[in-house]
Amino acid sequence: MFNEITNEWIMGPDKPFASCHASSLVMLPGGDILAVWFAGSREGADDSAIWCSRKPGGNSGGNWSQPLKIAAGVEEPCWNPVLMNLPGGELLLFYKIGRLIKEWRTLYKISKDKGRSWSEAKELVPGDRGGRGPVRNKVVVLADGTWIAPASTEDGIWTSFADRSQDQGMTWQQSEDIGIAGIHRSDIQAVKSDIPVSEQSFYGRGVIQPSVWESKPGNVHMLMRSSEGFIHRSDSQDGGIHWSAAYPTSVPNNNSGMDVVRMDDGTLVLCCNPVGINWGPRSPLVLMVSSDNGLTWTQEIVLEDGEGEFSYPAIIAHEDRIYLTYTWKRDNIAYREFSRSSK
Template identity: 50%
Template sequence: MAEDLCKNSGVFGSKIILHKEFVMEKLPTAFCHASTIIKLKSGGLLCCWFGGTHEGEPDVAIYAAKKACGDGLEKNQGVWRKPIKLADGAEANWNPVLFYGKDNTLMLFYKHGQKIAQWQTFIMTSADDGETWSEPQELVAGDSSGGRGPVRNKPIRLTSGRIVAGASTEHGIWQAFADLSDDDGLNWHKSNNIGIKHLSYQAGEKTAHSNIAVSQQSFYGRGVIQPSLWQSADGSVHMLLRSSEGFVHRSNSMDEGKTWCSAYPLSLPNNNSGLDLVRTNNGRLFLVCNPVASNWGQRSPLSLFLSVDDGQSWQKLLDLETEAAEFSYPAIIADGEEIYLTYTWKRQNIACVHFSSNDLD
């Protein structure tokens, strides 16, 4: 399915033309979830996700599909290739993340392990834009504390060249941190932990009863996880965080990600589901999330927000999905003023949406 949709933006009285399509013609597994997307240096797009019989089961693997569009990308030409399996193992695999090194080496990070609190981060690399891949290796050898490197959302590269990855752990009280690399991803060092002050949690307490199709272990714990990052024009770095407390939270760093303030709530509702944002060249921030103020609340609508003041305020542009089903875990990137985003579509497919931010001018 591919279609063009014209939607009122709700901002500046403008309309946005959305091109929407599915990444897969046929889903190779019982479900799919947690996509990541990247614009390839050679042209086209690459999307990865995880899928299997059920989230958290040992057969859950990392899959990928490529759209080789070439020069016709802006006209939405090209076809998504049939998905291929990239990474498998004796335990569940989760949350793939794509990112380029300085030498145009393509990196794929993902989590491996049955228990989220103890999963490990693995990395694979490709020198030919995802046609062939290295064997997976652990990102930080011997780590078993919940996973290093990016936990779900893409890292960012600061103007200094440092890579900052949004990371988090889920040990009762959920906490985030930034994982930093100054040698293009070879070695990593952690920032301080980022949490909500005075938050309490009783060990073994189930915080929600929900029909969301996640691993049951996810319903235990409380706090902030899965940061999405941007750098401001003045060099400061910021993150928005998924939270269990009904609202998106934020933290800021004035020293390139080394230290961060405690997480504090914004007025944006959050249902304890993934969010992602991107900063365009002109400083606009585009955020995709489920604006539902309920812990483990419904994962619809899925909405697009805009900030023109570096994240101080947010305005809803439009709803991408409003049906009573699961539309979740968005990933969003910018290529100049062109915006690409993917998200879980009812756990039956990955939807890919493309639009131009110039429509708002």
């Protein structure tokens, strides 16, 4: 169904940091691809900042630019950048900041020159603690113009929610929490794992880091990372205001991030680690497809299946192509591009 066009790393061996993770990407007007991620000495370290790189598109093609630091905290780590194209050609960057995940603040910057320079950072929702706006995956614009930012909080019991904006990001309305019934704080025990995440992440159960799509006007759906062995799902019939309780899909999940995109004909493409072990291996990394709005999935392509961490994919679609980035062993950000075959 898909033919590979590009398989490359964004950075060479002289990158200016030891560890990188959690990428996001957009296609800019003219065809350039811009990617962002956080990087520093390790996840959660105070030197973790937001970096970006650009790949020329159109007829020129070309190599990725040298990584450029575009946001940093003052003795606080940055996390989970998300890019969004704005009407009129501006570019929006969301990211989290703070040592404690449960007390994250969401900041944003705007670029008027396709990511070459950025405004000063501002709080998305002034005074918020916990993290509003997109927690990791892309914002989706619904048929009626509403923005849906897939969000979640981590404070023992993990829950997801939709952050909605009907004025192009000026104000935000938070939906009710979306969680898994029957999980109580007394049930939560710290998990042992070699995954190099912040230690606070190992103490929590539930669903986080949604990825969202709209199947028809007003009908919105999300897939969520979970601690329970399977990707979970929730559905809304009123444009993301109200949501069903989270329920398991048939796709295994290792409590690691995934992302889904809807192509023009309604085909869903999901990138994930189909490993049904809480905090299990982050390999293999695969592409899966669904032609029935996510009711059933088939494995299409194995992107990585070696030892090490291949995780936190970000995926977008344009016409008959898909573009994705993901963490490659915390050492680099991988970039892949596929075209859809006619058969």
